Amino acid sequence: MEALQKSLEKVRKELHQYPEISGEEYETQKKIKAFLTKNASCTIVEVAETGLVAVFEGKEKGKTIMLRTDIDALPIQEVNTFQHQSQNKGISHKCGHDGHTTILLGVANMLTNHPVEKGKVLLLFQPSEENGKGAEMVLNDPFFKNINIDFVFALHNLPGFTKNEIVVKSETFTSNVKSVAIQFNGKTAHAAEPEKGQNPANAIATILTFAEKESKNVPKSSDFILITPVYVTMGEKAYGISAGYGEVHFTLRSWDTKLIEEKKEKLEQLLNQLELEHSLKIKISWFEEFYSNINNKEAVSIIKKSAEKQKLSINEIKTPFKWGEDFGLFTQKYKGAMFGLGAGKDTPALHNPDYDFPDDITMTGVQLFYSIAKEVLDS
Structure with missing residues (x-):
C-alpha cells in the first residue's frame, strides 16, 4: 500500500501542475488513459468528449456499480509556490479534483490486483463538473444509454472536517x-x-x-x-x-x-x-x-458499513452543504449517494487560491471506494 500511495501522490501532483478547465480536459484525459493502460486491467471507453469510463467485469453476472470522479479545474490563479504549482496561468485545481481523480486511479489499481468475482464496476472520470454540464453530457453519451446501473457513488474532499473522517447524510446532501x-x-x-x-x-x-x-x-x-x-x-x-x-x-x-x-x-x-x-x-x-444530491438511504447505509469495516470515523451531519455538485443529476436517476472525505480542519477552503488537496487522505478514499464496491457486488 505504501508503494501505491507514493505512486498516486506523484500522479496527483502532475495533474495539479497541468490543470484544465471544464470542457478542455484533453491532456488530463490522456494522462488518465495512460495510467489505466499501464496499471489496470480494464476496458477503457471515451465518453462525453473529454471523459473516460474504466470498466471492470467479474467472471459472474451481478450488479453494476458506478464510482464517479470529476477531472476539471477552475479559472483561479494559484498563489502557492511549491514545486507542483500550476503551470497553466489563471487555472488551478482549487476544488481538489486532482485528488478525486487520483483516488479513482487508485481504485482501478486495487480492482486490478484484487478483482471482483461477480458484477461490474464502472469508474467514471467525468469532465465539466464545475460548469454543471458534465453529468448531463455523460448521461446523454451512447455508452450510458445501453447500460443498467444499480448504484452510483461519489465523494468530495471537505476542508474544515477532520482528516480521513467520512461525512454522510441521507436525503439532501447538497443544494x-x-x-x-x-x-x-x-x-x-x-x-x-x-x-x-x-x-x-x-x-x-x-x-x-x-x-x-x-x-x-x-x-x-x-x-x-x-x-x-x-x-x-x-x-x-x-x-x-x-x-x-x-x-x-x-x-x-x-x-x-x-x-x-x-x-x-x-x-x-x-x-x-x-x-x-x-x-x-x-x-x-x-x-x-446543478440538481441537489439526493442520497438514497440504502446507499448511505452501504457507505457507513464500509467505513466501519475500514475503522473510519463517521460524521453524520444534519444540514446539507450549500454548494452545488452536478453528481446530483446521477442521484436523480439512480440509487446512490455522495459522501464527504475530511481534508483537515486547517486546510484552506475549497476555491481558495492557496488550497491544495492533502495527499495523506488519498488512500482512505481509495480503500473506502473499493470497500463500497465489494459491499454492493457481494451482497
Whole structure:
C-alpha cells in the first residue's frame, strides 16, 4: 500500500501542475488513459468528449456499480509556490479534483490486483463538473444509454472536517443551484445630462436590493434560499459619460427546486417592471444548473458499513452543504449517494487560491471506494 500511495501522490501532483478547465480536459484525459493502460486491467471507453469510463467485469453476472470522479479545474490563479504549482496561468485545481481523480486511479489499481468475482464496476472520470454540464453530457453519451446501473457513488474532499473522517447524510446532501446573467441595455448620455439617456444604475440597485431581501441564508431552515451577487459591472471609466449598459450575475440556491422557481419568476416579473420604468432593454440568461444530491438511504447505509469495516470515523451531519455538485443529476436517476472525505480542519477552503488537496487522505478514499464496491457486488 505504501508503494501505491507514493505512486498516486506523484500522479496527483502532475495533474495539479497541468490543470484544465471544464470542457478542455484533453491532456488530463490522456494522462488518465495512460495510467489505466499501464496499471489496470480494464476496458477503457471515451465518453462525453473529454471523459473516460474504466470498466471492470467479474467472471459472474451481478450488479453494476458506478464510482464517479470529476477531472476539471477552475479559472483561479494559484498563489502557492511549491514545486507542483500550476503551470497553466489563471487555472488551478482549487476544488481538489486532482485528488478525486487520483483516488479513482487508485481504485482501478486495487480492482486490478484484487478483482471482483461477480458484477461490474464502472469508474467514471467525468469532465465539466464545475460548469454543471458534465453529468448531463455523460448521461446523454451512447455508452450510458445501453447500460443498467444499480448504484452510483461519489465523494468530495471537505476542508474544515477532520482528516480521513467520512461525512454522510441521507436525503439532501447538497443544494440545488441555478445561475443567471442579466444585461441592462440603455443609452449613454453626457454625465452632466443623464436625463437624455437611459442609465441602468437605479435598476441594478433595485435588483441588488431584491436579492438581499428575498434571501434567507438559514441553512437549517427548510425554506433556505440564497441569492448571491457574483458579478456586477456598469458603464466605463470615462467621467463625462452617463452609463448606458450594465450587467449583474447571481446564483440562486435552495434545498427546494420549487422555491428556486418561485424566486426566478418573481425576479423576472421585477425585471419586466424595471424595463418599462427605466426604458431599458433587459436580457436574462439562465445557465449552470446543478440538481441537489439526493442520497438514497440504502446507499448511505452501504457507505457507513464500509467505513466501519475500514475503522473510519463517521460524521453524520444534519444540514446539507450549500454548494452545488452536478453528481446530483446521477442521484436523480439512480440509487446512490455522495459522501464527504475530511481534508483537515486547517486546510484552506475549497476555491481558495492557496488550497491544495492533502495527499495523506488519498488512500482512505481509495480503500473506502473499493470497500463500497465489494459491499454492493457481494451482497
